[in-house]
Amino acid sequence: MGYRELAFWDFSVYWFKVMKTKPYKQDTSPLGYAVGVTLDRFIKSNQADFPYATGELSQLLRDIALATKIVSREISRAGLGQITGAFGQTNVQGEEQQKLDVMANIRFTRALTKGGEVCAVVSEEDDEVIDLQNKTGKYVVAIDPLDGSSNIDVNVSIGTIFSIYRRVTPVGSPIQPEDVLQKGSEQVAAGYVLYGSSTMLVFTTGKGVNGFTHEQSLGEFFLSHKDIMAPATGQIYSINDGITPSVDKGILDYLTDCKQKGRTARYIGSLVADFHRNLLKGGIYMYPATVANPRGKIRLLYEANALAFIVEQAGGQATDGRNRILDIEPLSLHQRTPFFIGSSELVAELSSYSGL
Ligand code: AHM
Numbered sequence: 382m383g384y385r386e387l388a389f390w391d392f393s394v395y396w397f398k399v400m401k402t403k404p405y406k407q408d409t410s411p412l413g414y415a416v417g418v419t420l421d422r423f424i425k426s427n428q429a430d431f432p433y434a435t436g437e438l439s440q441l442l443r444d445i446a447l448a449t450k451i452v453s454r455e456i457s458r459a460g461l462g463q464i465t466g467a468f469g470q471t472n473v474q475g476e477e478q479q480k481l482d483v484m485a486n487i488r489f490t491r492a493l494t495k496g497g498e499v500c501a502v503v504s505e506e507d508d509e510v511i512d513l514q515n516k517t518g519k520y521v522v523a524i525d526p527l528d529g530s531s532n533i534d535v536n537v538s539i540g541t542i543f544s545i546y547r548r549v550t551p552v553g554s555p556i557q558p559e560d561v562l563q564k565g566s567e568q569v570a571a572g573y574v575l576y577g578s579s580t581m582l583v584f585t586t587g588k589g590v591n592g593f594t595h596e597q598s599l600g601e602f603f604l605s606h607k608d609i610m611a612p613a614t615g616q617i618y619s620i621n622d623g624i625t626p627s628v629d630k631g632i633l634d635y636l637t638d639c640k641q642k643g644r645t646a647r648y649i650g651s652l653v654a655d656f657h658r659n660l661l662k663g664g665i666y667m668y669p670a671t672v673a674n675p676r677g678k679i680r681l682l683y684e685a686n687a688l689a690f691i692v693e694q695a696g697g698q699a700t701d702g703r704n705r706i707l708d709i710e711p712l713s714l715h716q717r718t719p720f721f722i723g724s725s726e727l728v729a730e731l732s733s734y735s736g737l
């Protein structure tokens with residue numbers, strides 16, 4: 382053994398004998414501030430709580446989160462590179478599609494196709510159910526890829542809304558109506574993304590509601606709103622005042638009552654943004670039936686159901702004025718519903734008004 386090997390050998394023995402350890406203690410100085418729990422870590426550590434807990438739903442949520450980051454990036458460039466404005470086509474509901482509506486639809490559908498866990502997608506932007514041809518896909522997703530289209534071109538908050546169901550017919554067989562026309566109470570997970578002053582992903586798998594904020598420089602979602610609970614009541618009421626001349630008298634009486642009680646009107650015109658604010662602060666969002674939209678405006682499958690699942694998980698309520706949203710049996714893909722959602726006491730109060 383040469384001089385060098387001997388020195389190394391001696392040192393190793395010495396180190397083995399005297400090495401001490403100490404338990405890790407998180408540094409609390411400003412230099413070592415915690416960045417928090419990433420979405421990925423949260424999903425991993427809570428997977429046992431997820432319905433079916435097979436890992437596929439976790440992967441599906443990751444796929445959605447990835448598409449969300451891409452869509453968020455594109456939205457943050459709105460105004461540059463000719464990505465705003467009309468696409469030049471209307472969707473099945475006769476609404477003019479915006480370029481970003483179409484872009485978001487492509488991004489989410491592609492992420493769900495490549496992921497492989499989803500067999501079919503119902504989207505606001507597609508007339509028919511999209512069969513993703515994933516022979517092993519156990520899940521069906523209903524999605525409004527970009528909600529609040531009228532706000533895209535004016536740099537106001539917009540969102541994405543999604544519902545996740547288990548298919549009911551055998552995996553690998555052709556998609557059937559009963560796979561996609563499921564009641565909201567059958568959702569295994571649901572969420573929304575708010576592209577606001579920051580981008581947030583909020584979702585539930587039926588065990589409470591958690592919100593994650595996108596940290597742009599790291600490209601990660603971090604848990605920022607743990608176990609969100611809706612205040613039981615609140616001061617905010619949200620409705621498009623322009624439609625009130627053609628709504629039911631019960632709604633008008635309720636609105637008069639809100640004003641007399643000194644409540645505050647707040648309405649953005651992006652459902653996700655209006656809902657999110659009221660979820661955190663306490664309030665009620667209303668889109669009732671009108672003469673122009675006798676069945677209401679909000680779509681049951683890919684707007685109302687997801688938010689209804691989330692609000693109930695957070696202790697709030699969602700109804701069509703008479704029935705719990707999650708109990709409504711869907712009859713068609715793009716079915717609309719009157720929609721009242723928010724703090725439980727406010728929604729219950731509204732339901733007590735005659736005519737509803
Ligand atoms: P969209 O999916 O085409 O954007 O329509 C849904 C939107 C909701 O986000 C919003 O709450 C509502 O329609 C606004 O409608 P209105 O402009 O009639 O107030």
Ligand code: MG
Pocket residue numbers: 505525527528529684
């Ligand atoms: Mg929408």
